[in-house]
Amino acid sequence: MSEDDLNHYILMNAMVLFFCAIIPLGDNMIKIDKTFFNTKTDRKKTNSVKHDMKPKGKVPDNLIPMWVADMDFKVPPQVEEELVKTSRHGIFGYSYTDEEYDSLVVSWYKTRFGWDIEPDWILKTPGVMFAIGSVIRALTDKNDSVMILEPVYYPFAKITIGNDRNLVISNLKLDNNRYVIDFEDFEHKVVKHKAKLLLLCSPHNPVGRVWTKEELLEIARICLKYGVIIVSDEIHSDFVYKGYRHIPIASLSEEILNSTITCTSPSKTFNIAGLQVSNIVIENQDLRRKVWKACLQTGYSSLNTMAICATKAAYKYGHLWLDALMDYLEDNVNLVQNVLCSKSGITLIRPEATYLMWLDCRNMNLDQDNLDSFFISKLGLWLSSGSIFGESGNGFMRMNIATQRSVLHEALHRIDMEIQ
Numbered sequence: 001m002s003e004d005d006l007n008h009y010i011l012m013n014a015m016v017l018f019f020c021a022i023i024p025l026g027d028n029m030i031k032i033d034k035t036f037f038n039t040k041t042d043r044k045k046t047n048s049v050k051h052d053m054k055p056k057g058k059v060p061d062n063l064i065p066m067w068v069a070d071m072d073f074k075v076p077p078q079v080e081e082e083l084v085k086t087s088r089h090g091i092f093g094y095s096y097t098d099e100e101y102d103s104l105v106v107s108w109y110k111t112r113f114g115w116d117i118e119p120d121w122i123l124k125t126p127g128v129m130f131a132i133g134s135v136i137r138a139l140t141d142k143n144d145s146v147m148i149l150e151p152v153y154y155p156f157a158k159i160t161i162g163n164d165r166n167l168v169i170s171n172l173k174l175d176n177n178r179y180v181i182d183f184e185d186f187e188h189k190v191v192k193h194k195a196k197l198l199l200l201c202s203p204h205n206p207v208g209r210v211w212t213k214e215e216l217l218e219i220a221r222i223c224l225k226y227g228v229i230i231v232s233d234e235i236h237s238d239f240v241y242k243g244y245r246h247i248p249i250a251s252l253s254e255e256i257l258n259s260t261i262t263c264t265s266p267s268k269t270f271n272i273a274g275l276q277v278s279n280i281v282i283e284n285q286d287l288r289r290k291v292w293k294a295c296l297q298t299g300y301s302s303l304n305t306m307a308i309c310a311t312k313a314a315y316k317y318g319h320l321w322l323d324a325l326m327d328y329l330e331d332n333v334n335l336v337q338n339v340l341c342s343k344s345g346i347t348l349i350r351p352e353a354t355y356l357m358w359l360d361c362r363n364m365n366l367d368q369d370n371l372d373s374f375f376i377s378k379l380g381l382w383l384s385s386g387s388i389f390g391e392s393g394n395g396f397m398r399m400n401i402a403t404q405r406s407v408l409h410e411a412l413h414r415i416d417m418e419i420q
């Protein structure tokens, strides 16, 4: 980003703080404010996993889907505009990521996180989990140990087991309503199982932690000491609330950079997960070559046309939309907190990042199956069951609040009516 661009960005940011984001689009000015995010979107019959799929069993007609991690908001207007332009072109031959693509990714990380990455370090893959699977196959052998910190995004466990690796779990500790890493247990298990990889979720889904510099340094100290490669999944890094700062673990030192694989993507941030794109940052040339070889072995070669188009538009024009979105989401979090603070049955683990609320429902004294069916059948709310994130998630539910305020109000009203 040039100095002029940066000044423009700072000025526009100031405008968001005082008014709202005004985005020029063709001859129009589009306002990105509460009204934009409040506008109802109908996602039914769009092959939406979240809206068109149904949970097992009998479900009420008025079921509100608040499970899988995508948002009910439209993408930034310029992203939509660029996708329409590309689709109107009407030819969809093979595409490749050009220099502009790389420089937009580089400048996003520089502007938002102060992290300097080089274009050569970026591998483009059709998703973070595709990349993590390739990393596992590239850098470990059958039965090697892979560490995860549970409760955590459940595909970490699935992909490890699915690739015949030994899954090693260190449970996070819930300390005063905030999850922390049990470093003693973590180090002990790294040594005992001779772990080769750590799959780190940073910020953490589902518990909403933004790991501090001290925590990241301690993770890195242990991993460097025992030769564990860090795979840092930073897909939620753009969703950090006021008062917290996401630090890419690889940005902390040359040594850490050299043994870290950072998984990034515009997909969660801009609600384009269906376009399947991720940018995997690997500075270490040897690791990068091995991971890329494993990607090629699947038959994959390049991103799809729409993913390239949307990523470029999002990273070029998406700053103001994202800042306005974060204000909106923070108000949604406050709303959840306000309703739940009078409930003895449910406690919100206040998220430092992500739009995924981790609800401690253990005081409701229901086993997980009954808890899941209480939310679906009695409340008409489809949340993610806590147990899928690991045994330590039993008694919890994960609620996706990236939806219109009116929908969230209705969901909270149902909770308010039925739960003490």
Ligand SMILES: Cc1ncc(COP(=O)(O)O)c(C=O)c1O
Residues within 6 Å of the ligand: 069, 126, 127, 128, 129, 130, 153, 201, 205, 233, 235, 236, 265, 267, 273, 277, 278
């Ligand atoms: C932590 C985390 N990693 C990865 C993914 C999925 O990424 P992708 O669709 O790029 O595989 C998700 C989706 O919810 C996620 O929460």
